[in-house]
Amino acid sequence: MNRSTLKLALLSTTLVAGMAHAQDATLIIESWRNDDLTLWQDKIIPAFEAEHPGIKVKFTPSAPAEYNAVLNSKLDAGSAGDLITCRPFDASLALYQAGHLSDLSDLDAMSNFSDVAKSAWQTDDGSATFCVPMASVIHGFIYNKDAFEELGIEVPTTEAEFFAALDKIKEDGSYIPMAMGTNDQWEAATMGYNNIGPNYWKGEEGRLALIKGEQKLTDEAWVAPYATLARWGAYLGDGYEAQTYPDSQNIFTLGRAAIYPAGSWEISGFNTQATFEMGAFKPPVQNAGDTCYISDHTDIGIGMNAASSNPEAARTFLAWVASPAFAEIFGNALPGFFPLSKTPVALEDPLAKEFVSWRDQCESTIRSTYQILSRGTPNLENDTWGASVAAIKGTATPEELGQKLQAGLASWYEPQQ
Structure with missing residues (x-):
């Protein structure tokens, strides 16, 4: 070489x-x-x-x-x-x-x-x-298909149908109507308020108006979801106040509850734990024919x-x-x-396909508190946790909650002053 x-x-x-x-x-x-x-x-x-x-x-x-x-x-x-x-x-x-x-x-x-x-x-x-x-991830409700079939319940599309289904499940007594606790707080906001709320504030239209200061948290669109959450407490089962997030997951996958307010992130875990067939339905609209909005976060x-x-x-x-x-x-x-x-x-x-199919049926938005509005103190995301729990427990009126949240946001966020 x-x-x-x-x-x-x-x-x-x-x-x-x-x-x-x-x-x-x-x-x-x-x-x-x-x-x-x-x-x-x-x-x-x-x-x-x-x-x-x-x-x-x-x-x-x-x-x-x-x-x-x-x-x-x-x-x-x-x-x-x-x-x-x-x-x-x-x-x-x-x-x-x-x-x-x-x-x-x-x-x-x-x-x-x-x-x-x-x-x-x-x-x-x-x-x-x-x-x-x-x-x-997409928000909605996962349900026990066996329970629905057993009780003759159709998948609800409106709020009236949703609460009629909950009433029927409660009256029968075989299942807890809905598995969710308030102990960990975030579920009440994430699977409660930001699940059903977009149908009230019209998704991105309302969220961006709040950021611009064109809407306030005391407006009907932002207060009304708390009034709906206030009705949930009657269907969450005894002791829901002390029920943790893992407790709720177990109650549903063991077949003890008929409905689970959910995010699509639950699918893989539920698939391994539940022995019954599951379905999913999107957040019910207030009136038949209304445009639907989903949190596609x-x-x-x-x-x-x-x-x-x-x-x-x-x-x-x-x-x-x-x-x-x-x-x-x-x-x-x-x-x-x-x-x-x-x-x-x-x-x-199949459950993932059901969730993602809603993109073709509804308008997509993200959680209302995640962009810009939680940068200050008090933190709107964390305050929404507490407000959602208070609504479910009935410890404050929806109007009081809206006023408290608005005052907190306006204390540091200039467009809301």
């Missing part, structure tokens, strides 16, 4: 070693989706690692209620993982503004998403996108820790998450989490 050939061989070896080193990495994912651990371990991560053998991935979730606090403390301490699972809108925007999330606007694969999908993880002016959109994205020691490998993973291949795996491995990429995904789960 002459000298030039030897130099070329050495250079080639160095380049190969350098490439291997660049991709030899272990990525840690932070998430609140602890229910999804086995799905990441068994399906999602193996699919990625098969295509990228130099990169290992570990999914390390925290409990949902503790995630924000745990993540923030890890980020401040410099011990957070390379990849950060992103909640939508303001929570992740705050992380980006604090320098914890990298700007991913230059990631080519971002072109796989619409502006609407990306808006949950962008700055207000759209100049920076800091998380890859993964999925949205941009729920989950994933970004890169700005302090990651593996930025190249992390961007490789994020580009894969933005691909149609990931959307296909994720949409079917986690039925009820609906991929946000432009490429249509063929869903296999």
Whole structure:
């Protein structure tokens, strides 16, 4: 081997070693989706690692209620993982503004998403996108088909039919009409107020009017859902005040309740636990023929820790998450989490197909408190939890709740002053 050939061989070896080193990495994912651990371990991560053998991935979730606090403390301490699972809108925007999330606007694969999908993880002016959109969730009601058949109940489409069904279930006494507790508070707002509310405030029309200051939380459209929630308490079963979120899940999947106010995120867990056939119906409209509105909430994205020691490998993973291949795996491995990429995904789960079919029947919106309106103190999202519980328990009137929420929002949000 002459000298030039030897130099070329050495250079080639160095380049190969350098490439291997660049991709030899272990990525840690932070998430609140602890229910999804086995799905990441068994399906999602193996699919990625098969295509990228130099990169290992570990999914390390925290409990949902503790995630924000745990993540923030890890980020401040410099011990957070390379990849950060992103909640939508303001929570992740705050992380980006604090320098914890990298700007991913230059990631080519971002072109796989619409502006609407990306808006949950962008700055207000759209100049920076800091998380890859993964999925949205849809709100509605899951019901026990056996119970409905047994009691001769048709799927309700109007509020009158909904409460007539609840009355019939209660009168029969074989089932708790509806499984939901108020102990953990967030369910009352998420599966209660923001589930049925869009039919009152007309989805995006009302939500954007509230942000602009053109509507107030004392307006009928925002107070009326609390009056409807006030009727729910009679159907939630004895002791619902002390009932936790896992309690409610168990009551329904054990066949003790006929209806479960739900988000589509419940599907995969319910599929493994319930022994009866389930169906789903969208939030009932007030009058037959009314336009229906659903909360089709941009729920989950994933970004890169700005302090990651593996930025190249992390961007490789994020580009894969933005691909149609990931959307296909994720949409079917986690039925009820609906991929946000432009490429249509063929869903296999019948309950997931029922939820997603509502997109063709109704107008879509997101949860009313998630964008802009919960940036100040008092926090409107957290106050809505408490207000929804108070409405169900009957400890305050809908009008009182509207006045309290409006006063809190107006105390710091200029368009409402």
